[in-house]
Amino acid sequence: MKKVLFVLTSHDELGNTGHKTGFWVEEFAAPFYYLKDNGIEITIASPKGGQPPIDPKSSAPESQTPATVRFYADNETQAQLAKTLKLADVNQADYDAVFYPGGHGPLWDLAEDKNSIALIEAFYAHGKPVGAVCHAPAIFKHTKKADGTPLVKGQKVTGFTNTEEEAVQLTNVVPFLVEDMLKANGGIYSKKADWNPYAVENELIITGQNPASSELVAELLLKKLK
Template identity: 80%
Template sequence: MKKIALLAMAIALFSSCNNSTKEHKTAKKVSTNIKNNIQMKKVLFVLTSHEDLGNTGHKTGFWIEEFAAPYYLLKDHGIAITVASPKGGQPPIDPKSNEADFQTPATVRFNKDKETQEILSKTLKLVDINHNDYDAVFYPGGHGPLWDLAEDNNSITLIEDFYKNNKPVAAVCHAPAIFKHTKNQEGAPLVSGKKVTGFTNGEEEAVQLTNIVPFLVEDMLKDNGGIYSKKEDWASYAVEDGLLITGQNPASSELVAEILLKRLK
C-alpha cells in the first residue's frame, strides 16, 4: 500500500513538472511571437538621386545626419529597413554633410559602418517598390529632393498609396518637398489642413541658397494649404498630424524617427 502511495506521488510530481515545462514553453513561445511581431515592422527609406546644386557647379544630395540618425534609431529598435532611390544604386551624399562641423554620433557611427554603407550603395529603384511590403515610409532631406523627389511620379504615387492605406509618411528638413504634388483621395493637396513643418525660409537664407533652389519648402507647404509652424532657426522641431510626420531641419531628424517608432509600436 505504501509503495502504491509513493508511486502515485511520483506520477503526480512528474505530471506537475511536465505541465510546468509545457507552460514555460508556451509562455516563451508567446514572448518570442510578440518580439517577432515588433521586429517584423518594415520601414522604407527613400533617398534622392539628384546631385547638382542648381547651376552653381557645386554638388548636393542627401544629408547624412538626416539618414543616419533615423536609420539607427529604428534599426536599434528591431525595425527592418529597406532603402530606395529614383535611380537605384548609390545615392549622392551632400559633401557639406561630411564636414567636421556637421558630425554627430550618428554620422560617426555611419562612417565606421561598412555594412550600412554597402546597403546604401545598392538602393532599390523606386519604380520597383510596392507599398504593400512596408508599414511606413521615411524621407530624409538634403537639397536633392527639391529637384527629383518633389517631381518624381513614382514617389508621388507611393506616398499617396501609403497614406490612403493608413500608413505613416515621415519627412524631415527639405524632404517635405515631396508633398508638392501629392493629393488626398478628394484630390486636394495632401497637406491641406494638416499641421506640417519643414526647412524654413530663414534657414534657406542662412545657407545662401534662396535664389538657387527651385522652390522654398516653407512657402510650398503654405501654398498647398498646410498649417505650417516652426521654431527658431536650427532648433529641433517636429509635427505629427494623423499619418503625416514632418521635421524642420537636420536637428529634427531623430525626433521625427522617435515619433514614427511610437506609431509603429
Template identity: 65%
Template sequence: MNVLFVLTSHDKLGDTGKKTGFWVEEFAGPYYTLKDKGVNITLATPEGGKAPIDPSSQTEDAQTESTQRYQNDKEAQERIATTHKLSEVNAADYDAVFYPGGHGPLWDLANDATSIKLIETFNAAKKPIGFVCHAPAALKSVKGTDGQPLVKGKKVTGFTNSEEKAVELIDVVPFLVEDMLKENGGIYSKGDDWSEYALKDGNLITGQNPASSKKVAEMIYDATK
C-alpha cells in the same frame, strides 16, 4: 516592423557647379534610431544604385554621433551604394515610409511620379509617412484621398526660409519648402532656426531640419505600434 527609406538620386546643386544629395545626419539619425529598435529598413531611390551624399553634410561642423557611426559602418555604406529602384518597391511590404532631406529632393522627388504615387498609396492605407528638413519637398504634388493637396489643413513643418537664407541657397533652389507647404494649404509652423521641431498630424509626420531627424524617426516608430 518594415520601414522604407526613400532617398534622392539628384546630385547637382542647381547651376552652381557644386554637388548636393541627401544629408547624412537625416539618414543616419533615423536609420540607427529605428535599426536599434529592431526595425527592418529598405533603402530606395528614383534611379536605384548609389544615393549621392551632400558634401556639406560631411563637414566637421555637421557631424553627430549618428554620422560618426555611419562613417564606421561598412554595411550601411554598402546599402547606400546599392539602393533599390523606387519603381520596383511595393508599398504593401512596408509599415511606414520615411524621406531624409538634403537639397536633392527639391529637384527629383518633388516631381517624381513614382514617389508621388507611393506616398499617396501609403497615405490611403493610413500608414505613417515621415519627412524631415527638405524632404517635405516630395509632398509638393501629392494629393490626399479627397483629391486636394495632401498637406492642406494639416499641421506641417520643414526647412524654414530663414534657414535657407542662412545657408545662402535661397536663389539657387527651385522653390522654398516653407513657401510651398503654405501655398498648398498646410498649417505651417516652426521652431527656432536649427532647433529640434517635429509635428504629427494623423499619419503625416514632418521635421524642420537635421536636428529634428531622430525625433521624426521616433514618432514614426510610435505611430506604427
C-alpha cells in the same frame, strides 16, 4: 518585425552653381540607427537605384554627430546604401511606413518624381505613416488625397524654414522654398527658431524642420508603428 522604407534622392547638382548636393548624412543616419536599434527592418530606395549622392557639406567636420560617426565606421550600412532599390520597383504593400531624409537633392527629383508621388499617396491611402525631415517635405508638392486636394491641406506640418534657407544662402538657387510650398498647399505650417529641433505629427504625416529634427521624426514614427 515592422518594416520601414527609406527613400533617398538621386539628384546631385545644386542648381546651376556647379556645386554638388544630394542627401544629408545626419538626416539619414540618425533615423536609420534609431529605428534599427528599436528592431525595425529598413529597406532603402532612390529614383535611380544604386548609390545615392551624399551632400559633400554634410560630410564636413562641423556637420558630424554621433550617428554620422557611426555611419562612416559601419561598412554594412554603407554597403546597403550603395545598393538602393529603384523607386519604380517598390510597393507600399511590403512596408509599414515610409521615411524621406532631406538634403537639397529632393527639391529637384523627389518633389517631381511620379513614382514617389504615387508611393506616398498609396502609403497615405492605406493608413500608413509618411515621415520627412528638413528639405524632404518637398515631397508633398504634388501629392494629393483621394478627393484631389493637396495631401497636406489642413494638416500640421513643418520643414526647412525660409530663414534657414537664407542662412545657407541658397534662396535664389533652390527651385522652390519648402515653407512657402507647404503653406501654398494649405498646410498648417509651424516652426521653432532656426536650427532648433522641431517635429510635428498630424494623422499619418510626420515632419521635421531641419537636420537637428531628424531623430525626433524617427521617434514619432516609431510610436505610430507601435
